Amino acid sequence: MKIFETINTKEADKITIERQGITYYQLMQRAAGEVFWWLKNHFADRETTFHFFCGQGNNGGDGLVVAKLLHKDNYRVFVNVVEEAGKPTEEFLTAKEELEKTDLKINTRAEYMLDRAQLVFVDAIFGLGLNREMPEEVKSLIKQINNDTRAIRVSIDVPSGLFMDKGSTFAVKSDYVLTFQFPKLAFYLHGNKDFVNHIEILDIGLDKEYINNTPTGLYLTDNIEARKKYRPVAPYAHKGTQGHAVIIGGSYGKIGAVCLSAKAALKSGCGLVTAYLPKCGYTIIQSYFPEAMALTNGEEYIEAISFDVTPKAIGLGPGIGQHPDTQQAIYNFLKNNHTPLVIDADALNILAQHKEWLSLLPENTILTPHPKEMERLIGSWQNDFERIAMMKAFSHAHNIILVAKDAHTMIVEGNTVFVNPTGNAALATGGTGDVLTGIITGLLAQGYPPADAAIFGVYLHGHTADIASGKTSIQAFTASDCIDNIGKSYLAIEKIALKK
Template identity: 65%
Template structure:
């Protein structure tokens, strides 16, 4: 799913109004009706009070239409029009006139009352068009919303959230009901406090115009992931499913290479060989009998030499940073002719020896967490600067960057793919090792590097989404990524059949 900037979204609105022969007010009614339907579905109890805060622009108009629809459906509704939140637009004025016909009074005093009890706050103060700093009065209203315990639902965007620059103050939304397109700002780490759950509502914008728009940003949803999925062919055997080599492990960190190797197998790879120090031999052979093992060194790897011809190599989990290990990695970089998947200590070794970056095989996949990324690309000023640094690094070295975070982003040159799966259950040691194994396994099966990264990240996150209802967030471990990979594949296959 493409992610567009504010300019393109406004243009899509205009084209839709023109091509469908409707007015801007009718488009507002259509969008607001979708919000109303979502609210009615999720809050069927007619004793639920909706406290709606409206600005005086078009987003406030959306809020007024929603308030009118809720009132007509016999929900208790309180409406506050926030002073200083924009100048009344024609669409807002129409919505205000219509709501007055229902007999619902709108509070326009600055001392906004906050209801108690079964309460849902609806935030319709500002939409995606905000481009100036908030006034002190508006900040005070937003602060009061954030301090109350009721569930907060924002229409189109959390009020105060900038689409193209860092945000300091905004409504902290439990759910954002956004129109037709995902917005880049929703997925940036610096905005995590403002955006929890995102629901994208189809409001019937002109399909031909939207499909013709280009974008460098994409949300990897179910449909997008299914397009990248390659089912196993009926006559496949272990020789056709690829051979992955997982290099890693050191004394005390053998578990990391075990996790990566098992995840590679679970991804569908036909053969997996683990390359690790001698101290890990019995561990890998006992814990993972399906994998083969090659060893070097006693407590750490001293050289990387093999007669195999793997289709993909993953390196880094538990590797350590011993000088002999660093030299072994350097020799592998010089000799390798196939893309590598590079993680953990291998990334740190690269960050200490940046002259080695030019040796990276084209289309290698690097999977840094935030601190590893910073060591590679340098410090960034904000999330937007971070994206530019990632894109520049990817283009300079012709590699794929998997920037791990709450919304992991895969960068392939100028293109950014934002993952939509995963949750806080993945915030536990070893899940990065399983991701390395999954991506390496997919590469070995013949997925192109970018596809292996995009689909691998989606599959990895999906395991946690499926598992969390059974394990909870706290009890989920990296091994559960492996244990639930099969269920994740089954769900993808079921969804793919729909498209």
């Protein structure tokens, strides 16, 4: 699914109005209708009290139309117009006139009905066009909205105060964001985690031709996109046709990392997996994971990397440590390797210490850093937008693919960014990064193009947590649960119907 910048979203509105022969207000009514139906389905209890906070722009107009629809449907509704939030637009005034024809009053101060079973604050103060700091009066109101723990906060299109193209420090802390037609990049940035919880993308019928033909460098990997990248196993496949992955890693006390990574590679669907690890891990991996083959070097850490097998893909780094001999072994390996490669963990930290080695990497090598590893590789940043720009530059300069692990992992291929929506806090436990390395390496071994292996692998990895955490709980989820649910994730992906 495409993620558009604000200028493209506004252009999509304009093109839709022209081609469909409607007015801006009619488009507003259409959008508000989708919000109304979502609220009605989500809050079916007629004892729910809705309190609207509406600015005087088109976002506020959306709120007024929704308030009118809920009122006509016999919900208890209160409306506040936030006059300090800017000058009224023509569409807002039309929505206000229509609302004034009903018996629903517009208030100039908050009146909270606390005797009702459920209180919902609907935030329609500012839309995606906000590009300046808010007046203090509006900030004060938003503080009140955020501090009332009795209410559920629902934002129309965007949480008010959230900037779309620069870092944000203050906005409505939304429980639900009901955004129109497209996901917004700002929703998935770490710095905005306090302002966005659940995201619902509402289709308001914007012009499909414009959406399909307008280029963008930003994408959200929704289930449809994941299904498109999925490659079913051929009916006459065998282990020789499904690819051979080698996982290089492990050191004394960290053999579990290479065990998890190797098992995840095989569970991702490749035909053969070889673990290359020090001798202290030989018995461990043969006992833990009998399906894997094992090659060893060194006693407690890897001293050299050399093998006779010819894999289709290699994963380097899980548990490998940073012993000087291991670092030299990695350098010697990189000088001679031309096999598709995934690099993780201490191999990344070693690479960060020797950035000149980046020139040795095969084209489209996949790096999978967590935030601190990313900082060591590319330097520090001031905000998420600067981080994305730096990742793009780094990816382009070294012709590599970055998998920037985070709550919403981003895959960066040159100037193109893919945002992953799957996964949850269950993945915040040791070993899940090793599992991701194994999954991506296994997909590479099966013949997935590098970018697809990274994008689909990250989706699959996060999806396992979405499936399992409802049964295990977020707290009790482990990296092994991630591996155990790869098959369930595949089964769910296979059931996704592709749009024609």
